[in-house]
Amino acid sequence: MNIELLKKAHEKVPSVPLLVNLISKREKQLIAGEKPLVRPISSDEDKVDTALREVAEGKLISEVDFDAIARAEDAKTRWRRHAAMKSIFAD
16 A cells, blocks of 8 residues: 555545545455556556555545435434333333
8 A cells, every 4th residue: 555645545535544544445346356446656556556546536526415414313313211110011
């Protein structure tokens, strides 16, 4: 993995967990045969480096669905309240 590419990609996607997931998913897509969004430097360029270059050059972005996160948090809160309630059938 090219550290300079990693630093450039990290500037575009400052969240490390998000960047890791984005690069991992894109690497799998490239391995599966999807065409790269940037011209490979060489025929044996590592797929991770290609994915990092895609992010660093702004060809690949990530979107965060904050509404989905809020819905998931709301569901967790409702479940916790429900689980904390005593059953009306308990002794």
